[in-house]
Amino acid sequence: MSKIPKSPYFDYCEEPDTLDQIQFNVNSEVIIDSQASIQIIFTAKKEYPRGTMFRFIIPYGWEPIDLKSGIISIKSTVKGRIKSAKSQIMVLYQINEPLEIGGSVEFNYNESKERFTSGDIAYIDPVYVALDYKLLKEKLFTRIGTKQVKMVAGKASFFLIKIPTIYQDKPADIHIVALDKNGNRDYGFNESVRLKGDNCLNFPEYAQMEKGYAKLEQKLTFKKYMGEMTKVETLMRENLGFGDFPTAQELLSNIGRLTVQFEGLYGESNPIVWDKDFSTQVYWGDTHIHTREFSDGIGTGRDGFNYAKNNIFHDFAALGDHINQRTNTWMEGRTMYPYSYTNEVWQELIELCKEFTDESFVAIPGYEWSGRVLYAKAVLNLDCPYELVSDKVVLFPLEFAEKAPLIDYISKEGCFQHQLYNQLKGIECAIISHTTQSWPMGTSWNEVDNEFEKVVEIYSSHGSSEEFGGGYRTLMTNRKEGSVKYALNNGFKLGFIGGGDDHYSHPGCPIKQDKMKNFAPTLRYRPGIAAIFSDKLTSRDLIKNLNNRNCYGTTGERMWIKLKINSTLMGQETEVNEPPTIIITVCGTGRVDNVELIKNGETVAIRTPANDRIKFAFKDNDLKIGEEAYYYVRITQFDGERGWSSPIWVKANYSGT
Structure with a gap:
């Protein structure tokens, strides 16, 4: 009977009822940034012929396997050789002689426990260690053992406080979360914390946190609205000499912020504004998240949405995985050839969005269309009419997503920009160009249709695309003609947002991205964030307001x-x-x-x-x-x-x- 892979783009199937004895020596719970070790002992209960390949898998997000570093060792009762699996988390051992019944292969990772190996990400989904094997003439590996490992955050290091950006004439909620030094929620933090804030605000003095979180419902109000605004003539004054710029009184009465303290821990909130010009709210989120099951990220979609919703309190988040599956060195068993989204994969993503969407959070289905001149020329043998074909995130309203066209950028029907536009004509969606100033995934504005693209990602973890030579968080590669400034100066009308291009399922993490080991040093900055003015928190309304340019972007701060x-x-x-x-x-x-x-x-x-x-x-x-x-x-x-x-x-x- 032929083996069937776990998924079309994986190179292994599962055999859960193996007769072999497998001993996994790894803790069931592991604290991040600790000296974790792994031992896998395989004892054969049947004979394995010469040439059989054993594959050992460590948890994703942990210190990568490096054959030269000495972090792993393999020994066996039969001779064999250690081989690279061309992966961050896998290693191969091929036996040179038959492994008889009772024979063994032993894998050790960080056996000396000298290294801090367990990474810095406390995923909500368990990670795991696993063992596969493959006979000499077989195409697929067979998974014969797995052990799950629960990652645990470190101790709280600071607080994140979220309050509404616009005060809507009624009491507002206060959200407080305790995060460790890597931005993970410390579920063991159960202390009473003290709140302070601007004099214009009313709020409780203390909040009791449970499992690293406190929600103070309808406990934040302004004391009094100052209706008389500072005269324009006064606002036109400039800084003179060494004096401070004069502070308009409405800044003190109609804008407020909070702080939270506990012993040596501290956090500051975003501002809340009482402004009669706005009947809408500002909703914050990330439109550009990658995952391990849908493309080239580390964590899962559940990890990403959970972090956005329950750790940093985004109002929305969108998966922007590459629609054409590619190799992923942080994903075990991923085949090396392109494989586009199927309807089944897309439906799985939609169901995940439905699972996380409620009145307080919106999960938006989307994908990244990652066209390249290279694909058109080398893969498809087509002449490219454009200087560049750029990365674009495409977002769809949740209620219409099932009918969204899945446009494969490695196909004759979808590899060019105009083909993307043609297939999205009449479809309710938002198209967002990404890292426009970079190369080769930057934007040639000559091939952009402003009727389809109303908003641009001015900043992401790659850096800023605002202007060429600006010197602020520069991209690894830069083209003057790809900058947002170049587009605006050539007549484009674009709204701005910040984005993440998060590849480890921690969108909006409020720290520098040292953990982005899978794409360092390309993704070297803190992820950006999008602010959208909207009457309602629904995917359809958010997309509508993106296309109306009712938005702005930051490098992560609200x-x-x-x-x-x-x-x-x-x-x-x-x-x-x-x-x-x-x-x-x-x-x-x-x-x-x-x-x-x-x-x-x-x-x-x-x-x-x-x-x-x-x-x-x-x-x-x-x-x-x-x-x-x-x-x-x-x-x-x-x-x-x-x-x-x-x-x-x-x-x-x-x-x-």
Whole structure:
């Protein structure tokens, strides 16, 4: 009887009822960043012929197997040789003579326990060790043993506090979570913590945490709304000499933040804003997550959604796995040839989104269309009409996702940009270009249709694509013609978001990405985050507002950014009959270094607040009659974190000069 693989793109099947004796010596629970060791002893209960290959698998996310480092050893009662499995988590042992009944093969990992091997990610799904074998003429391995291992977070190191960004005239919830130094939730933290905050807020003094979490329902209110705003003439003042920029009183009465403390642990919240210009809420999340079962990540989809929902309290998250399955050195048994999504795989992803979606969190189905000139030329033997074919994340409303077209970028029908657009014509979706400034997965704006693409990922764990030569969190490879600035200066109207391109199922993790071992040093920065203004928290409404450019992006912090010209807010177009006055209001999650107003790609105003917030105005007397311009805000904190508003596009229709 022929063997059937576990999944079409795996190279092994399962044989759970093997007669062989397998001893797994590894703890059932392992604390992250510990000196964990593994021993697997296989004792044969039947004969295995010469040439049989045994494959040992360690948990994903642990210290990778390196044959030169001495981290592993294999010994056997018969002669054989250790071979590379071309994987971070697997190693092979091929026997040179028959292994008779009673013979054994023993695998050891970190036997000396000198290394800290267990990685720094406490997944919600168990990881595992496993053993496969394959006879000399067989194509597939057979899995004959598995032991699950539960990863446990370290001790709490800091707090993450989330409160709503926009106060909607009613008491709001406060979420507090205790995270270890690697951003994992410490489920063993059960202490009473103290809250402090700005004088404009009412809130409890203490919160009792259980399993590393506390939710204070409807416990946050403002004391009083200050309706009288600072005059525009006052807001136009600049920093003079060595004095601080004047603080508008509404910044103190209508914007507030909280802090949480327990002994040496500390955390600060995002700002909450009482602003009558907004009837919507700002929803935060990541549109770009990768997993191990759907493409080239480390953790599972459940890990990713759980972390987003229950660890850092994103409002939404989207899987953006490559639609064409590829090799994954952190995934055992992945075949080396491309394999596109099947309807069954897509349905599995949709069901996962349904499992995690509720009134407080939206899981959005999507995929990454990763076209390349290389695929068109080398794989498909087609001439490419474009300089580059770029990575794009495509998101679909959950209620319509089952009918979404699965467009394979390694196919004659889907390898070019125009083919992607043609197949998505009339389909409710959002298309988001990714790492536009990089190469070879960057964007050639000549092949982008702005009617289909309304928003761009200005920042991700790869770095910033805002401008060429800007010097801020630069990508590994850079092309001037791929920058967002280049696109805007050539007439594109794009909203901005931050994204993760998370490959280890910890989207939005608030620390530097040292754990991204599978893609270091390419993914070397903290993941970004998207802010979407929306009336409702549904996948359909979020996608609609992305396409309406009602959004902004940051490098991971939930900053407040407001850009206004007359009654027009960020992401929109307007005509003015006099030189435009731009009013900017920002509040960071820490002290703000500077706030810049960008016009047509160049900084035209800089303000330096004394603390975490500022409101100022700028009148552009240089915009002449008939001219057009775009304006956006860039905010940089002292801790290096940054945010970008979506632009406002202005046309001057006034008379005179």
